[in-house]
Amino acid sequence: MMHLVTTAREAQANPTYSKALKELLYQLADDDFIMAFRGSEWLGLAPHIEEDVAYSSITQNTMGHAVMYYTLLEGLGEGDADVIAHERLPGERRNAVYFERQNGDGAYWEEPYYDWALAVVRNVLYETFKKAKLEAVARSTYKPLALAAEKVLLEQSYHLAHWSLWLRQLQGATDEAKHRIHERMQEAWSCIGDVPLLGEEKQAMEQYGLIGSETDLAKTWKAAIHSIVADIPGREWGLEEGNGRLGEHTGDLDQALVTFAEVYNSDRTAVW
Numbered sequence: 001m002m003h004l005v006t007t008a009r010e011a012q013a014n015p016t017y018s019k020a021l022k023e024l025l026y027q028l029a030d031d032d033f034i035m036a037f038r039g040s041e042w043l044g045l046a047p048h049i050e051e052d053v054a055y056s057s058i059t060q061n062t063m064g065h066a067v068m069y070y071t072l073l074e075g076l077g078e079g080d081a082d083v084i085a086h087e088r089l090p091g092e093r094r095n096a097v098y099f100e101r102q103n104g105d106g107a108y109w110e111e112p113y114y115d116w117a118l119a120v121v122r123n124v125l126y127e128t129f130k131k132a133k134l135e136a137v138a139r140s141t142y143k144p145l146a147l148a149a150e151k152v153l154l155e156q157s158y159h160l161a162h163w164s165l166w167l168r169q170l171q172g173a174t175d176e177a178k179h180r181i182h183e184r185m186q187e188a189w190s191c192i193g194d195v196p197l198l199g200e201e202k203q204a205m206e207q208y209g210l211i212g213s214e215t216d217l218a219k220t221w222k223a224a225i226h227s228i229v230a231d232i233p234g235r236e237w238g239l240e241e242g243n244g245r246l247g248e249h250t251g252d253l254d255q256a257l258v259t260f261a262e263v264y265n266s267d268r269t270a271v272w
Contacts, residue, residue: 002209006143008075020204021142022076023094024211027199027245028133029069030095033085035126036063037256038099041108047116058159065152072144086261090249096195097244098188099126100253117180120166121188127160128224129195132217141209164228171230182231189233191241196221199245 005011012018039059046052070081078084099122104114134156138149170177196218198205205211226232242248 002141002207004143005141008072008077008144011142012076016204017208017210018076020201020208021145021210022073022078023199023201024137024205025069025073025076025145026094028137029066029073029084030093031099031126031130032062032066032069034093034095034099034253034256035123036060036066037260038101038103038122041103041112042114042119045112045114054162058162061155061159065155068148068152072148075144082264086264090253090257091247093244093247093249093253094199095244095249095253096192097241097249098122098192098195100244100249100256102252102255115180115184117170117177117184118187120163120170121181121184123159123163124167124228125188125192125195125225127156127163128228129221130156131160132220132224133211135220136212136217137210139209140211145210167228178231185229185231186233189235190238193237193239194243194245195237197243197245 002017005017011021036059039055039062042052042055042059044052046055066085067081070084073079073084074081101118101122103118104112106113131153134149134153138146138153140146140149167181170181196214198211198214198217202214206213211217241250
């Protein structure tokens with residue numbers, strides 16, 4: 001059994017361990033990063049002011065989680081955390097494809113015809129998955145990552161409760177609400193197949209005890225979805241838009257990265 005690794009220097013002493021660890025950290029960071037970005041685009045557009053405040057708070061927490069992982073990568077010699085977040089190309093990103101999907105038609109500053117059903121379904125799917133992955137990572141052989149996961153889990157349970165409540169209310173509301181949730185769930189199911197995947201370093205991650213198996217992660221996540229979602233598609237989830245864990249992405253990620261880094265790219269040497 002792999003012994004506990006307590007420092008970045010110790011992790012870097014084993015190149016194959018370090019490579020698998022970095023891959024896992026990029027997945028965790030990039031998922032939180034893109035979900036936080038899509039959440040930020042709802043600022044001022046949520047269904048009511050209380051939800052606007054709540055969603056903003058969740059989004060800030062989620063971006064904070066991404067920063068924790070980028071900082072761990074910085075400690076492992078991947079470069080400055082801000083550069084990792086802002087300058088990596090789409091093909092270098094490891095977030096799942098479904099999480100990068102735009103919130104709806106239009107643009108934030110012009111005519112943002114966003115879809116609340118998409119926001120609710122996506123956040124429920126994400127938070128149930130995030131909980132399953134964090135619980136697996138909390139037993140990681142890399143102690144700094146395990147400690148970070150334990151800390152994130154303290155906040156994340158509130159995020160999951162928030163979005164689960166939204167979904168349950170909509171599932172018990174009007175026929176239109178039920179129909180919209182149904183449509184968004186069907187849509188999501190066709191492209192969320194890469195979410196529980198661990199990418200090219202899967203075997204090393206499992207071998208070194210960085211996280212549990214891909215199969216167990218998918219099983220735990222699916223059980224969590226079934227406990228919350230009443231209308232589960234009766235088919236296996238698909239990969240219709242690619243596998244983000246392998247760097248395959250859509251044009252929606254390009255849009256997100258350009259918008260997110262607009263100020264940063266205006267003067268990369270500025271001190272904020």
